[in-house]
Amino acid sequence: MGLPDDALVVETDFDPPSPWGGYKACLESAVESGASHTVICQDDTIPCLNLPRAVERIAEVIPDHPVCLYLGCLPPQKRPALEAGAQGKCFVELINRSFMPVVAVLWPREKAEHFLEWSATHSSLQRRNGQRIQHRSDDAMGGWWMKTQRQRVFATIPSLVQHPDDVPSTIALRPSGRTALFWHPPPWDPLTVDWRF
Numbered sequence: 001m002g003l004p005d006d007a008l009v010v011e012t013d014f015d016p017p018s019p020w021g022g023y024k025a026c027l028e029s030a031v032e033s034g035a036s037h038t039v040i041c042q043d044d045t046i047p048c049l050n051l052p053r054a055v056e057r058i059a060e061v062i063p064d065h066p067v068c069l070y071l072g073c074l075p076p077q078k079r080p081a082l083e084a085g086a087q088g089k090c091f092v093e094l095i096n097r098s099f100m101p102v103v104a105v106l107w108p109r110e111k112a113e114h115f116l117e118w119s120a121t122h123s124s125l126q127r128r129n130g131q132r133i134q135h136r137s138d139d140a141m142g143g144w145w146m147k148t149q150r151q152r153v154f155a156t157i158p159s160l161v162q163h164p165d166d167v168p169s170t171i172a173l174r175p176s177g178r179t180a181l182f183w184h185p186p187p188w189d190p191l192t193v194d195w196r197f
Helices: 019-033 051-061 078-086 109-121 138-148
Strands: 037-041 091-093 104-108 125-128 131-134 154-156
Touching: 019 037, 019 109, 019 138, 037 051, 037 109, 051 104, 078 091, 104 109, 109 138
Parallel strands: none
Antiparallel strands: 037 104, 091 154, 125 131
C-alpha cells in the first residue's frame, strides 16, 4: 500500500531523538497546507485499505475534533474502547486524563493550530517528582494539551492503522502494547463500516 499522491513526508533529525519535535514539525506542515483536515501518521505504521476514502467519511461525521485512527492495547483507554466496541460503536471518546495516542490522527486544521499555539506557550519542560524534565514524547504532549485545554478527542473502532512492536522505541526502554487494540488486516475494508457517531 503506497502513499496517496498528495502525501507529504516530513523528515527530522533530532539528537537525542524527539518524537515531539518531529510531530510538531508535522503539525506545522499540516497548518501551512491550508487543508481543512490532515492525517498525520508515524513512519512505522501500516494503513488499512482505502484509508483516504475512509478518512473523508470520518471527517464528515466528526468534523471538529481530532480523531485517532489508532488505539493501542495500553490502559486507561483500553477498557472504555472495549466497552464501546462491544456495544457496536464506531468511535470512543478518549479519557482526557491520559496520554493521546498520536500514532495516526485525523486533525481538523483549527485543532492543529490550537495545539501548536498552545505548545508555543507551554514548554515541554515539566516538573515530575520535584525535578524538571524535558518531554520528548508526542503522546504525552498530546495528552497534556487534551487534559489542560479540555479537548474532546475520539478514536475509531476498529483502528485504521496498525503499529507493530517490531521497531525500537525512541522513548520506551521496553516497548510493548503498541499494536492496535482493534485491527483488521486486508482484505477488510473500512468502507464497509457505517461510520456513525
